Amino acid sequence: xxxxxxxxxxMTVQRATPKSIRTRKAIETAARELFCTNGFxxxxxxxxxxxxxxxxxxxxxxxxxxxxxxxQVAEPNLQxxxxxxxxxxxxxEALVRHFLAQWEGEQAGRxxxxxxxxxxxxxxxxxxxxxxxxxxxxxxxxRAGPPETAPDRAGLVATQLLGLALARYVLRIPPVVAxxxxxxxxxxxxxxQRYATKG
Amino acid sequence: xxxxxxxxxxMTVQRATPKSIRTRKAIETAARELFCTNGFxxxxxxxxxxxxxxxxxxxxxxxxxxxxxxxQVAEPNLQxxxxxxxxxxxxxEALVRHFLAQWEGEQAGRxxxxxxxxxxxxxxxxxxxxxxxxxxxxxxxxRAGPPETAPDRAGLVATQLLGLALARYVLRIPPVVAxxxxxxxxxxxxxxQRYATKG
DNA sequence: GTCTATAATTCGATAGAC
DNA sequence: GTCTATCGAATTATAGAC
Numbered sequence: 529x530x531x532x533x534x535x536x537x538x539m540t541v542q543r544a545t546p547k548s549i550r551t552r553k554a555i556e557t558a559a560r561e562l563f564c565t566n567g568f569x570x571x572x573x574x575x576x577x578x579x580x581x582x583x584x585x586x587x588x589x590x591x592x593x594x595x596x597x598x599x600q601v602a603e604p605n606l607q608x609x610x611x612x613x614x615x616x617x618x619x620x621e622a623l624v625r626h627f628l629a630q631w632e633g634e635q636a637g638r639x640x641x642x643x644x645x646x647x648x649x650x651x652x653x654x655x656x657x658x659x660x661x662x663x664x665x666x667x668x669x670x671r672a673g674p675p676e677t678a679p680d681r682a683g684l685v686a687t688q689l690l691g692l693a694l695a696r697y698v699l700r701i702p703p704v705v706a707x708x709x710x711x712x713x714x715x716x717x718x719x720x721q722r723y724a725t726k727g
Numbered sequence: 728x729x730x731x732x733x734x735x736x737x738m739t740v741q742r743a744t745p746k747s748i749r750t751r752k753a754i755e756t757a758a759r760e761l762f763c764t765n766g767f768x769x770x771x772x773x774x775x776x777x778x779x780x781x782x783x784x785x786x787x788x789x790x791x792x793x794x795x796x797x798x799q800v801a802e803p804n805l806q807x808x809x810x811x812x813x814x815x816x817x818x819x820e821a822l823v824r825h826f827l828a829q830w831e832g833e834q835a836g837r838x839x840x841x842x843x844x845x846x847x848x849x850x851x852x853x854x855x856x857x858x859x860x861x862x863x864x865x866x867x868x869x870r871a872g873p874p875e876t877a878p879d880r881a882g883l884v885a886t887q888l889l890g891l892a893l894a895r896y897v898l899r900i901p902p903v904v905a906x907x908x909x910x911x912x913x914x915x916x917x918x919x920q921r922y923a924t925k926g
Numbered sequence: 927g928t929c930t931a932t933a934a935t936t937c938g939a940t941a942g943a944c
Numbered sequence: 945g946t947c948t949a950t951c952g953a954a955t956t957a958t959a960g961a962c
Contacts, residue, residue, distance in 0.1 A: 574937080574938090582947095586945085588938075588939055644847075647898060648846070648847050679901070680902050683906065686890075686903065690898070692890065694886075696886070701860060702882075704883075750928095772955080782929050784930090793957090930962100931959085932958085933959085935955075937953085937955085939953105941949090942948090943946105943949100
């Protein structure tokens with residue numbers, strides 16, 4: 529949900545007819561897939577248009593620019609609020625399981641793969657990932673240990689979770705790809721648990 | 728060492744005069760820095776020429792193409808052979824310390840940062856990272872535990888080491904950047920030790 | 927060996943007909 | 945609302961004078 533249909537782009541005013549809604553959604557879906565697969569730089573407006581089955585010029589008309597489209601599409605919401613009520617003894621495994629589900633699920637983290645794929649090429653993609661961890665991961669980790677070590681603990685958790693995503697979904701290192709979710713949750717969960725609580 | 732001066736590019740035959748050697752090295756250095764900072768896509772041949780203080784057309788003349796230059800420059804050698812003789816009880820900390828030195832040292836891993844920066848944009852950068860781990864990391868990890876679990880153990884080590892590099896050098900997540908080398912070696916070394924030996 | 931000039935593409939973005 | 949046609953800028957790569 530929340531593809532923010534009502535959110536007007538700062539350009540040509542445009543009514544939200546049923547058809548325009550479908551077109552906008554088609555563009556966003558195609559953009560997400562291509563940004564995620566090829567990263568920001570290697571994805572062209574023309575490619576997105578072709579995949580969405582609409583004219584490339586419509587993309588500019590709807591979103592104003594390629595950058596604006598990327599910003600619209602790369603808004604990860606890790607939905608970690610679900611974990612707030614979990615007891616801290618299982619925070620490690622819970623975090624890993626949650627992340628795997630986010631990456632492999634239908635919504636695919638709503639943008640995290642897109643960002644990670646483009647973090648090296650898009651100017652602010654790295655900054656957005658930083659924001660995500662500060663705003664969404666840090667608060668959760670904070671409560672799992674002494675407050676004064678919270679930044680370090682959150683940072684360590686970030687290295688392991690991002691490294692897992694990088695190796696499994698971007699670089700596709702064979703044994704990491706082949707590993708079952710259960711093994712990952714158990715093995716890496718133990719690491720995350722230690723990072724989150726003891727640092 | 729081993730900037731492979733004698734290695735002829737498959738193009739215009741060219742004598743290796745002292746001047747041409749200097750030019751070639753200047754190009755390689757500038758390319759490494761820019762590829763490492765901005766990734767493959769955002770680095771232009773013109774930028775490299777400007778930084779090297781030579782004409783952009785010389786780059787094509789010397790290396791044939793931008794892709795060929797990238798391939799020439801992105802040949803990481805982790806030099807893990809130094810670790811072969813270390814006792815396995817300290818393999819975790821040794822690996823992390825070695826990696827940090829590689830990333831932060833003069834030679835900067837001779838290409839690993841370049842590759843990681845470009846893994847999302849350059850077609851074969853991800854493949855090269857896979858090769859690096861299979862050829863260089865895997866053999867070292869193999870000896871640290873039961874052979875049948877070697878791939879999984881090496882894969883787990885990869886997630887943590889690459890995640891550390893990603894968070895600290897590419898995404899620059901503040902607490903990870905601020906963390907001292909000693910703390911990183913100790914904390915993450917403990918994780919790598921467990922992955923390398925027990926899986 | 928080096929540089930000037932430019933060819934040949936490709937991209938993002940726009941104008942305007944319908 | 946959608947598409948055709950195209951602009952202007954940027955890129956890699958080449959040709960040829962010096």
